[in-house]
Amino acid sequence: MTTTERAGDATGTGRYAEVNGINLYYETHGSGRPMILLHGGLGSGEMFGPILPALADHHQVIAVDLQGHGRTADIDRPLDVPLMADDIAALIDHLGLDRPDLVGFSLGGGVALLTAIRHPDKVGRVVSASANIRRSAIYPDMLGQQGQVNAAAAEFMKDTPMYELYQRVAPRPQDFPRLLDKIGEAMQHDFDYTEEVRGLQVPTLIVAADADMAPPSHFVEIFSLLDGGQRDGGWMGDGRPKGGHALAILPGLTHYNIVDSPLFAATTLAFLDQQG
Known part of the structure; x- marks a missing residue:
């Protein structure tokens, strides 16, 4: 067990869980209804540091370091979202x-x-931020940049926050080039979760910055797959999406600062704390 400090936040408790053959690190903050917090690529749970105090004021926050990220060591399998x-x-x-x-x-x-x-039987509500459901939705210039992510890029990333974080917390700091290779390979794989999203049974908030890695229209499309944007919502809200889904495009933000924003924290809490 470990303890860590966050700016403006009480000490969090860090532990490891052996699941699916991986020693998964997670850190617990606050109390209340449990919320599992999942970071972006090349990050860790620390990515949510600026908004963690606001979230932990309302919920028990369980911030997980995903495979090969942060304090969770990699294992011998691809970086695969379904896994x-x-x-x-x-x-x-x-x-x-x-x-x-x-x-x-x-x-x-x-x-x-x-x-x-x-x-679906294991999950209450979902907030999915800045996550496209088709690789082709990403802007072409960004796809080009993703194609350059591999072990050779490690040398050029030594001044980045991602590299600094990895060196500071990873069980095997020397594995950073390996992580770049695996995440670069993962980003080259085509994917399309349109049909899977269409059948989503869990109330879900789709969130994006208004200047994200994919255009706002893509996130509107995801919302439409969830019965959103099909009709007027009605005075009593009876025209809202049948599954309790919602959409938020947050103004003045990008893919790179959305999770630092108090607006993201407030939007997340407002959705999670809805009743019914």
């Missing part, structure tokens, strides 16, 4: 949680969605 979703489902069982909410950003947003799709 990581199964890790989260196994963690829910391991911790004995009763349908916790999932909040994820970017890679973590995809993992949150896939966990709800594959294990």
